[in-house]
Amino acid sequence: MSWFVAYTKFRSEFKASNFFERMGMTAYVPCFEEKRQWSDRIKKVRKPAISGYVFFKIEKLSYTKINVNPFVKNIVKNNGEVVKIKDSEITRLKEALKSHSRADICRKGDRVQIESGVFKHRAAVVYSVDKNTITLLLNKLMLKLSLKENDVRVAG
Structure with missing residues (x-):
């Protein structure tokens, strides 16, 4: 199984991830929590660390499975080749976001x-x-x- 990356529609990273998970795939949106203040309350919100992208893990890449997701625009490609992400890179990204602090x-x-x-x-x-x-x-x-x-x- 390999990790792939997909472009998402504007502010739809978490929706795309949830849709993939409902289809039985593993999906990941690198995110962090931030406190936002309004006039009447303070709330913690999740924000994507890399906006516009969702990572997903699938055994064999199937464009029909990807294009069914209404929150995904396209799969990320480099020189016409689909970009594959190693498990170690996803793990490193997760660890970096866990330890991140301003x-x-x-x-x-x-x-x-x-x-x-x-x-x-x-x-x-x-x-x-x-x-x-x-x-x-x-x-x-x-x-x-x-x-x-x-x-x-x-x-x-």
């Missing part, structure tokens, strides 16, 4: 951009990194902020 990416002295709150879209410098919080220095105000790791991204 706190691992940010280090003291890195430039970051604030993603939410009053200082949204402002640049800052990482002052320190703890388990769940990142302390920042806002350049012009010389103000020290402590934010959750999901509230910042590395400026690039």
Whole structure:
């Protein structure tokens, strides 16, 4: 059995995966959880790490089985050849997503951009990194902020 990759329709990765699983295939969407804040609540949502793609495992590639899925556009090909993914690569991807944390990416002295709150879209410098919080220095105000790791991204 081999892993293959398929393009999905816009924001239909999880629907395509569920459809494949209902057909008896093994499917995988690399994803991570993120806290999203609305005016009345905070909720954890699953987001695909690689948007627009679903991985599926099948013994023999059958276009009729793939094209039955209404959430899939096409199978990923490279120079006309269907792309096969090794089991070890899927395992490595799963492990990388398990251990992924923005706190691992940010280090003291890195430039970051604030993603939410009053200082949204402002640049800052990482002052320190703890388990769940990142302390920042806002350049012009010389103000020290402590934010959750999901509230910042590395400026690039």
